[in-house]
Amino acid sequence: MNLADSRERHEGPPRGRPRSEAVERSIIEGAVKLLEDGVPLADISIERLARTAGVGKATIYRRWSGKEELFVDVMRATEPPDAELPGTSMRDDLIALLEPLRRRGLASRSSALLHNVYAQIKTSPKIWAAYQATVIEPRRRTTFEVLRRGQRDGELRDDVDIEVINDLFVGPMLVRAVMRPEAELPEDLAEQIVDAVLTGLRPPGR
Amino acid sequence: MNLADSRERHEGPPRGRPRSEAVERSIIEGAVKLLEDGVPLADISIERLARTAGVGKATIYRRWSGKEELFVDVMRATEPPDAELPGTSMRDDLIALLEPLRRRGLASRSSALLHNVYAQIKTSPKIWAAYQATVIEPRRRTTFEVLRRGQRDGELRDDVDIEVINDLFVGPMLVRAVMRPEAELPEDLAEQIVDAVLTGLRPPGR
Amino acid sequence: MNLADSRERHEGPPRGRPRSEAVERSIIEGAVKLLEDGVPLADISIERLARTAGVGKATIYRRWSGKEELFVDVMRATEPPDAELPGTSMRDDLIALLEPLRRRGLASRSSALLHNVYAQIKTSPKIWAAYQATVIEPRRRTTFEVLRRGQRDGELRDDVDIEVINDLFVGPMLVRAVMRPEAELPEDLAEQIVDAVLTGLRPPGR
Amino acid sequence: MNLADSRERHEGPPRGRPRSEAVERSIIEGAVKLLEDGVPLADISIERLARTAGVGKATIYRRWSGKEELFVDVMRATEPPDAELPGTSMRDDLIALLEPLRRRGLASRSSALLHNVYAQIKTSPKIWAAYQATVIEPRRRTTFEVLRRGQRDGELRDDVDIEVINDLFVGPMLVRAVMRPEAELPEDLAEQIVDAVLTGLRPPGR
DNA sequence: CTATAAACGAGACGGTACGTCGTGTCTTTCC
DNA sequence: GGAAAGACACGACGTACCGTCTCGTTTATAG
Known part of the structure; x- marks a missing residue:
């Protein structure tokens, strides 16, 4: 940089x-x-x-x-290397993309970095922009591709804004890491989130 | 304090x-x-x-x-007063709870407070705890009540951890406010999120 | 100051x-x-x-x-207190005024101050002016009074500029302290200078 | 060097x-x-x-x-070239030796060098010694020769230490250049000093 | 003509000091 | 005893030089 x-x-x-x-x-x-x-x-x-x-x-x-x-x-x-996508299905790819975010909240090393440095970086708009452009945006782009492929393959509705869809998957994971970093994250959290968002929270048969 | x-x-x-x-x-x-x-x-x-x-x-x-x-x-x-819940349905209550979060991202006044002060506060664990206990936790509690009522009334599945459910609704809104505060938020974002999470993202008929 | x-x-x-x-x-x-x-x-x-x-x-x-x-x-x-003038004659008063200058060159304490600090102070015109006004000028004034009294009493010629006269007495002492501080100064140097300047260096009977 | x-x-x-x-x-x-x-x-x-x-x-x-x-x-x-001695008499030679010192105080160029660099050089004993040995000492030696010749020729008393005599001539000129460089120096200052020191400051007929 | 070697402009390097500012505490006077 | 004012010890700020050290390049002599 x-x-x-x-x-x-x-x-x-x-x-x-x-x-x-x-x-x-x-x-x-x-x-x-x-x-x-x-x-x-x-x-x-x-x-x-x-x-x-x-x-x-x-x-x-x-x-x-x-x-x-x-x-x-x-x-x-200290960024973890980009996740490898299994490519077996959109669901599996999404889980693979969310998993590193979950791990972040655990390792004390990354934890310190994420919850303090991250906050510090946010205080400078210029720096935050640089960080977003070089670190966050690439991942975002990857996720978008996975989602679009999912829409093409019929795994995902295509009547909802793709950006909103992205947030529906990423948001729940991030809100934990950012707001309650001290809380324990269940090992299958990524799976839980992806499946719940895909299936919906309405009780079956309504 | x-x-x-x-x-x-x-x-x-x-x-x-x-x-x-x-x-x-x-x-x-x-x-x-x-x-x-x-x-x-x-x-x-x-x-x-x-x-x-x-x-x-x-x-x-x-x-x-x-x-x-x-x-x-x-x-x-500068906290906005607690949202008034219409009480007509869980869906409407959830939208009413998310709406203030969306507005935050707009007003330049609150925006500055949320995205800078918030970050600053996070750097001190003690202060962050105090802020969470007195400001965030009460709202969380309210949301939980709404969710539990929804489960009782058959509006919501009861086989998913309530904490995860909470994150599924709050996360997508927050991830926008925190990660991309400069982006425009559609006026019906709260509605979009709640409905999509309830219905699920799988294409209908699968 | x-x-x-x-x-x-x-x-x-x-x-x-x-x-x-x-x-x-x-x-x-x-x-x-x-x-x-x-x-x-x-x-x-x-x-x-x-x-x-x-x-x-x-x-x-x-x-x-x-x-x-x-x-x-x-x-x-670290300035020595002003010399006390015996008042017995202009010659004795002059010797009393020059004596502290000679001593300066001896004591290691004052020596360091005179030969280093003095040089340092000179590098700033403003500071040098302040030092002159508050330290040097008062002594100069005293010497001038002694010299004028000497002219009145017939101990001193009055056809030479009083400023030049002052330099004739002070200069020889100072040139030693400033240019050759390491050299030993004979104890009766003040006396030697005053008498020689009063008597003149021409051989007697010419 | x-x-x-x-x-x-x-x-x-x-x-x-x-x-x-x-x-x-x-x-x-x-x-x-x-x-x-x-x-x-x-x-x-x-x-x-x-x-x-x-x-x-x-x-x-x-x-x-x-x-x-x-x-x-x-x-x-920037040293001026060594003065040429007229050789007509000790008095004239002394005036020729003092004159360059007087001029130094005038020219802004040399003035800056003398009053600042000179002060700076003095802060380092080693350098000051080198400067004395190569610049000042040769002139001092020349002056001493002139003075001794004057003693031989009967122009100068020989019962006063030659070093003191040297200071009696050089000191008054230098004290002006060093202590009051801003003051104007009369054109015949060298003459005034030499004559006054030779004749003495006692009123004639005492 | 090539090899060697030092000088050269440029600028990085580990340091030290600069003069300013903010921290949290302390010490005044006034209310 | 609260409050405004401002002194205080401390320590970080970002800059400028210090004197040393690589770099790539240039300019001389030696073979």
Whole structure:
């Protein structure tokens, strides 16, 4: 990301000493380490990050313009790899897509990241937009494809707005992770949600 | 709330000059004013709040122990009054309960509060718990009652966990407000969601 | 001095917590201590001064606008008390006035102050002016009075510009202290200078 | 000077690309230019010097070990050529030696150099010693020779320490340049001083 | 003509200090 | 004893230089 990176503006071969990738890694890893150790996000200052990574402050500011921007890359570094779709049916694909969201709420590592960093990132519209564009949107797009395929194959009604459909599946899972992260999530939650939404909540035979 | 309030500990008649309610109001109103004016939450310091309200810093700390705690009261001050339930059917009651959530995403005033302050509050577990207990939980309880009544009256299946059911209705609305607050929300969104969840997304006749 | 002090601008009784004199003293004393310990002036940062005095940086900046201004007060704190004039003759008074200048070059304490701080102060015209006005000028004035009295009493020619006369006495002493501070100064240097300048350097009988 | 020059240590013919004299010149000239433009010495960083001269920082550090050392060469580059002695008499030679000091206080260019750089150089004992040895001492030696010749020729008393005599002539001129550089210096100041010191300040006939 | 080696412009790097701001507490005076 | 004012120790902010260190490139001598 490195929105602050001004090198990209120039043409021609890069001049001067190149930026160290090792340094970049050690900063991100230092941040992840601190979060894993339970340090509150508010207590993670650029100053402390620099100390932890054994790095000068300027080296951080050379790459990111501030804490929010840096943490977009931190988030990205901890994103689970994209789920593999079984492809057996739309139902199974949806479950596979929701499952990682459920897991997030469990692992203390990801939990800290999701519930604190996520909140922090939201406070800056620009950063939030960047995070959405590079992390959330791709997944959304994948889900949409699965849903449209489902409509084509007759597994899904096609008289409801696809965006609403998406929210009907994703929303219930996310509302738990965001609003009640401390609550336990049953292992088959993804299955429960997908099936209930497909079948409907009206009692059978009405 | 006023966790910092130390008066409650003492017995007997209050001594000395009583606290001015006007001061209390002007602090909260000052905070709301700043938020409405689009000042980023990060730029609202206790120092600035005191200046804005024409009040000493100590006067603020005498009432709240910090920014998060203060903003719980600010949030409460802007909460819409509880929705009135028509009582005609579970479906109508659910729509009435979801409708305020939809409106939140529209008014710029509430939008700022929800998407920034909300995020900020989440960073402090203690404060988040307090907010949940006094603001969110009561509504949740109301919703649960409506759902249970629906089960009793045969409007709702009773073989699905009531908590999951709750999320199936609330989640889709919230995921929009939280993840894509800038998107337009169709006026009949609450209706769409409730009906779709009740009916199910499987194509009719399958 | 406290050029940075903005309180003086306001009328009426001072409001809020008054500035602590003890803090003021401990800052100046800390600076003097560091200089006495041989710490190079260039190594005395505001940051270090604050650490040494156990004081916040803002507390220093509240009183002085920077290092130069602060060191004017440090210099003033170490100025020797004004010499007492015997009054027996112009010659004796002049010697009494020059003697403290000679001593300056000896004591390691004052030496450090004179030869480093002095140089530092000179780099800022504004500060140098303030130092001259409050420290140097008063002594100059005293010397001028002594010289004029000498002219009245017939101890001194009155056909030479009094400013030049002043320099003839003060210059030789100062040139040693400033240009060759490491050289030893004979104990009767003040006497030697005054007598030589009075008598003239032409061989007797020419 | 080039104390940092490490090439001299090696034997044999120099290998690799030789140092560019043009670069050396452009650095010094850049420094002189900045000083003439009234840039405060404190604002002239190595970084800025490199930018101004269009030169890499390492190129500067390859030649000088720091700012003070560099400015010794800058000072040397602006030293007026040694005064030519008329040789007609000790009095005339002394006046010729003092005259350049008087002129220094006038020209804004040299003024900036003398009163700021000079002060800066003094803060580093090592550099100050180097400056004294290569610039000041030679002049001092010349003055001493003139004075001794004067003693031999009967123009000067020989019962006063020659170092004190030197200070009696040089001090009055220098005290003006150093302590009151802003004051106007009468054109015949050198003459006034030399004659007054030779004749003495006692009224004639006492 | 190639190889070697140092100089060079550029700029990254770990640091330190800058001067400002906000934190939560403390100390005044006035009410 | 409440309240406004503002001092206080602390520590983070983002910037500027420090002196050192790679980079790719240039310019000399040696073979």
